[in-house]
Amino acid sequence: MYKLLEDGRFKIEDFQAASPFASFLPGISGTDGIPLWAFYVNRGQGMASFGVENKDNAMLEFLPANKAYQYVGTQGFRTFLKGTRSEERFQYEPFNEESDVIQDEMIISDNHLELKHTHKHLGIEMTVVYYTLPHQAIPGLVREVTFKNLRDEPISIEGVDGLASMFPAHVDDAGYKSISNTFKSWFDASVEQDQFAYYFLRGSTADDAKVDQNDEGNFYVSLMQTENKEEFMTPVFDRDVIFGNDLTLLTPKAFYGQDALDTTKQIGTNKVSAAFTPFDIDLKGHGAMTLTSVFGQTTDREKAADFIQQHITAKKLSEYKTSAMELAKAFTSRVETKTANKAFDEYVKQNYLDNGIRGGFPVVFENDQAKQVFYLYSRKHGDLERDYNFFSISPEYYSQGNGNYRDMNQNRRLDTFFEPKVADRNLRQFMSLIQLDGYNPLSIKTVKYTLEDDSFDFTGFGFSKEQADNWLEKSKDGYTPGSLKKFVEEEDITLTESFEAFLTDVLSASKEALEADHGEGFWSDHWTYNLDLIDSYLAIYPDKADDAYFGGGYRFFNSPASVRPLSEKLKQGKLGWRQYDAVHEDEEKMAAHKKGEHMWIETDTDGKPVETSLFSKLILLAANKVSTLAPFGLGVEMEGGKPGWNDAMNGLPGMFGAGTSELFELKRLVDRLSDVDNKQRIALPVEASEFLLHLRDVLRDIDTLDLDAWKALTEVRESYRASIAGKNSFKLVTCTEDMAAEVISLFKEVMEKAVDNVEGLDTEIIPTYIYFEATVKEGEITEMQPHPVTPFLEGVVKKMKISGDTTEARELYGKVKASDLYDKKLGMYKTSASINDEPIELGRAKFFTPGWLENESVFLHMAYKYLLELVKVGLYDEFYEEIKTGLVVFNDPKVYGRSILENSSFIASSANPDESLHGKGFVARLSGSTVEFLNMWVEMFIGKAPFTMEDALTFKLEPVLPADFFSDRKITFTLFSEIEVTYINDTSKATYGEDRVKPNAYTVELKSGETETFDANGVTGEWAEKIRNKEVKAITVALD
Structure with a gap:
């Protein structure tokens, strides 16, 4: 049922019968794109909710995970097919029927979600790919649907595909959930230019003296592509046209019951609309048709129409699909790792991606005058399972979000290891x-910047005097990189240099307004x-x-x-x-x-x-x-x-x-x-x-x-x-x-x-x-x-941090493993032993079911902190034995219940009364466990402090790697996000223990092509600085 593919994607067969889980697309659109949040589940056609900025601007209503599992199959994406195959009539809904002749699968990758449906009897294959629009001035979700005829003979298919529930822009989440029947009185939808549907609120919904008309809206457009043509399809926004009088949305009575849909009398007012595209095709033997739909948001209809005309073509959509994947890979490549364990290598990349979309990815803007470090994509964690958090992803270029002190602090702990220029920021x-x-x-x-004074010469970069004055007035209370880019675009300013170079110059004359x-x-x-943070900084800058x-x-x-x-x-x-x-x-x-x-x-x-x-x-x-x-x-x-x-x-x-x-x-x-x-x-x-x-x-x-x-x-x-x-x-x-x-x-x-x-x-x-x-x-x-209070794992972790030696740490390790903190069934460490006998006043943990949330579950963040301390204190054999069951990447996915590349917030322990939950992960990805694992990765591949001050600045690696991690006697990893480091291990021994091998020689290759070799004492002086400054292309380390 579960399989890690060779290209690093994770496949789940018969996914709707698998243990339910929720996850999300990462919401990254590039510095020149507006992001969109998108949450999915392994039910229905996957995508359960998506929108712009926060819950109050959903296109498909935000629902907590338990309700998303329940309603995604009705309110979410739907496909209804009817037709003829060899004179046999058929009608059915893909991804919503079970049969021995039907096979469904879900494939998860960095920035795509793919579903595949195969009806073996009818010879129909349907694939769905979701991704968010990259590098675009509007936020959007793309749904690419391909129907393929698997047989030699032709097939006729009439169908409708789309979204059963589509919101206007800016529907207040709490308000709608409280008075949805009243809220729909503001809802409206229309078809524009026979090409796209537009969904909007007719006016402000607040009970205030100030009343506004609203032009901003969401749009839906579909492009059909066959072998020899592509064309826009006229959408259906009135779901009564599809479902008739079935208000449950279970059966498309009107579509199944009529020879042709009547789209001439669509009503868009006072109701929740839909976003469907009807189609009628004849597929020849092994022929295919692709229907690509885009769900986006703009300030008015005219901008939607302009965007569609300029950007919605088959060629450009194909480029966007590739670009979306490349966006994610541009981040995950920073920790590219090649060992004998493919799953581990992919797990490193997933942890780096997930760590960054909570803590942010550092971008350094630097010139001769100054340096500014800006964090892209950081956000407060919030998703279908973390329904308690009001997340926010700023809908602007160079997007950033809000966050909590502890979360951002922890997730940025290692940033000097990935980008030394972050330094002490x-x-x-x-x-x-x-x-x-x-x-x-x-x-x-979110971080803003203010100019040091008004003397910055914007006119020297292409601004008119009036535009420069307008910007200074607009930005007097602070600006973001995204707001500056938006101003340049809205004013149609032709810059004298690239925007990034211009932004660097402006930021160098600004101060950060935290x-x-x-x-x-x-x-x-x-x-x-x-x-x-101090440890990480001094590990790179001991001088x-x-x-x-x-x-x-x-x-x-x-x-x-x-x-x-x-x-x-x-x-x-x-x-x-x-x-x-x-x-x-x-x-x-x-x-x-x-x-x-x-x-x-x-x-x-x-x-x-x-x-x-x-x-x-x-x-x-x-x-x-x-x-x-x-x-x-x-x-x-x-x-x-x-x-x-x-x-x-x-x-x-x-x-x-x-x-x-x-x-x-x-x-x-x-x-x-x-x-x-x-x-x-x-x-x-x-x-x-x-x-x-x-x-x-x-x-x-x-x-x-x-x-x-x-x-x-x-x-x-x-x-x-x-x-x-x-x-x-x-x-x-x-x-x-x-x-x-x-x-x-x-x-x-x-x-x-x-x-x-x-x-x-x-x-x-x-x-x-x-x-x-x-x-x-x-x-x-x-x-x-x-x-x-009964033992909790946290105190043990912190005590081990100050342990004087491995003997003391090993004694503590033995006590913990023999205690109730260790879950023998799972081979993992629980947050606590039983708190059943503790007073109820301790906190809400007392009211959670044992083995669930903070009551005796395996909270991955703390369990990973413990594993990290094992390797940091020198208990290497114990560490590698524990990660066989302690890291989710080595877990059985049938038990874990989701991709083993993705962390969870907690795993239900064997203390839980429901045995079917034991070992299953809950609450996806955005956890402090990501940085704890990355810290393990640093300890394993780099060592605690790659730079030291001896007679001069010295670069020296101290890997702690087992023999079976080496593939063909070598391991490769990426240092400082771009330097390829290769360990050559001709003896095939571990790099720890009595019979260990250790670095014996370093061959350093500069980007210029120049090379230099250093002995076991490490790389010293200016060459060490070249490594820290990332002037180096590759380092080869001989182990002996």
């Missing part, structure tokens, strides 16, 4: 969003992912470590929200004392943010954003987190109203919950600060500097982390927060190197105590979560009783 962005209190905003908006929103609450884990830590340019996000003091959060609950209503929102600051004011804390002298060094920010971050140590040092408090990585533990913050994961990450941060050779003063706002001094005094007096110590830390933290509350402007002061060194030393001491206390708990496996039972007398907490 992400580190600066995400660390600048860290606030004075150590928290950060939740939502990151925008973010507080969103809701403060998660306890968000800050931790910045440590990985710039001093500048990274002590160079300037790091800001502080000025949040309109803050954490309330404990006294304001403390509440008497039914089951004891709790802390609720953790966050206070400053209305004055909220209003300022809406106007784009005071986004960053400012200096008290000139009102410009305060800027300091990374090292200064890291010390303040560590201070904030040390001051939020839980009682007895048993974790870092979830005092901001939100938990850590596991959102479904949403009740823990109210239970005085704490996380050891963040504790171990805090130790990692403090150890890093301790390792840095601090040669410069730190610069912080005066209130932050005083906070450090007061915290230092508290830490000096702490011998044991008892309740008094916790109260002292709480007091100094809350005093600091009170001193910065409501302020926008601050005075910057410096602290001496000696003071910083002492503070870091005290941090290190207290962290050792805290970790020792956690490790001293009477638990077999280190707990991830601990909550506290508070005793309160006269409004003051007098006792805190800790309660470790």
Whole structure:
């Protein structure tokens, strides 16, 4: 039923009988194209919903996965056929009937979805290919349908093909779902020029005083191509013409019951329309006919007509089909890998694609003056299974989307490995969003740019003076690359150079205007992912470590929200004392943010954003987190109203919950600060500097982390927060190197105590979560009783991150495998052991079925984090044994229930009461697991840090590859998105273990053709820089 094809596509035979799943086309249309989102399922004819930007602009209504499975066969794409074969009459609906003579299959590729239907008795083959329009000024979905006669004798076919439910543009999703019967009163449709149908709302639907007429609409056009001609077909938008009085849309009564369709009296008002094309063909023996339909959106009918005349031809549609696939391959080729395992190689590419469409793909615009890094396609994950998220894909050139801090931060972790020119851009962005209190905003908006001043000479690039003035006025509040391109097109400006070169020049004279929103609450884990960004940067730029830590340019996000003091959060609950209503929102600051004011804390002298060094920010971050140590040092408090990585533990913050994961990450941060050779003063706002001094005094007096110590830390933290509350402007002061060194030393001491206390708990496996039972007398907490929660995998992962050696890590690995965290049936690691005996207040995870979502399922992101730590800590044999069942690419697709090239958010574990679900993946693709796997790929093929500073910059590879990965004694992979690296292994041994082989010689070939050979010590000096600068074409590495 499931098969990986030689060309990397994945085929599912009899797909409608297979386990149901939902997925999507990637929504990439090129820098010069407008994207469209498209979600599909393995039911009906696949495509379940598609549209522009978000759910409020669907062409085919957005439905959550459970409803999409149910309705795609009626509301989605349909084909009805009737005709004659050798005097035998037939009528039926392909993809909607089961028979021994019918065979259906689905083929999934990077940017296409293909369906194939074969009716062996009638000798009819029907193929359907979906893809989104590439490189076009309008968003569109293309559906290419080919009917083929499989026999020698001719066949006559009369049919209709199309969409049973087609929306006008901009139908409010929630509104329609609530009052769809009323909403259809605005709906209208018409046939234009006998060529295309146009679907529109006659006016605004909001109950406002301001009422507008609406011209924007969706269009539908079909082109029929036979052996010797191509022609536009007149569409049918009134589905009554097809279905008659069958409102269930199950049977096309009018089409089956009449000799000819009556299309002369179509009604397009006050109803949901359709988008069908009728056809009548005689196919000779082995003849074929192709019907290609395009569903698009334009601002008016005239633009739709112009687009159709210029772009809808058989030749151009064929080019678009090829181009759509090439768009995806342009990204996946960046991690081209060739091992002895074809499935693994394809899995690498799919992970890179999916990682990029969540975190974005970096594009570098650079000239002699400046460099800007822009992210294409990034978006907040949202699809048929993630129906809770309101995704947004900007409908403009150089498309980008919104996202969450944690998601984007994690998915961009390795970008310096794929594009070294990204350098410290992400580190600066995400660390600048860290606030004075150590928290950060939740939502990151699309990036805009503002010109440094009005002196940029647009007239020198082809603008008239009037056009230049208009653009400066239009862009004064910020512009995007897409809005600039749109302006150039709308004004019909003939540039003096390519648009990309022009954009580079404009961006070099601009500054990035990063925008973010507080969103809701403060998660306890968000800050931790910045440590990985530091690791990735220094792995490529070890020679710039001093500048990274002590160079300037790091800001502080000025949040309109803050954490309330404990006294304001403390509440008497039914089951004891709790802390609720953790966050206070400053209305004055909220209003300022809406106007784009005071986004960053400012200096008290000139009102410009305060800027300091990374090292200064890291010390303040560590201070904030040390001051939020839980009682007895048993974790870092979830005092901001939100938990850590596991959102479904949403009740823990109210239970005085704490996380050891963040504790171990805090130790990692403090150890890093301790390792840095601090040669410069730190610069912080005066209130932050005083906070450090007061915290230092508290830490000096702490011998044991008892309740008094916790109260002292709480007091100094809350005093600091009170001193910065409501302020926008601050005075910057410096602290001496000696003071910083002492503070870091005290941090290190207290962290050792805290970790020792956690490790001293009477638990077999280190707990991830601990909550506290508070005793309160006269409004003051007098006792805190800790309660470790059943083991979760996250704490183990973080503990392994700071493991001192492989012996300690191997012992921990053995304990975990022997515990209930390991699913013996699946050979995978669950998010947690059973939480059945835990209090219901932990969070919504308690109410999920065991083995489902965050309740004891295999959450792939965390399971992959664990596998990654195995290889990072040096447990290579264990790692390669675990990935045989732990990576979905090596799973049985019959069990996994979808393409083994695509990750899921979670896999139902054997704890689930429904055995039929065990091992099946749910919630497609856009998961943090993609970057965890790519990190494994880096560890396996490259090593932790390909560049080091010895006597000079040195490039050295440290692969960790098993013998059976080599094909014909070699492995090839792509470094930095374009350098082909080949390992030659004449001994056919693994590159790890006692009898390992390792790099013995490097042959480096420049793009100019020049070559140079280096010994086992690596590539040094200017040649190492040439590799980092991507001046190199290929590297051949001899293993011995």
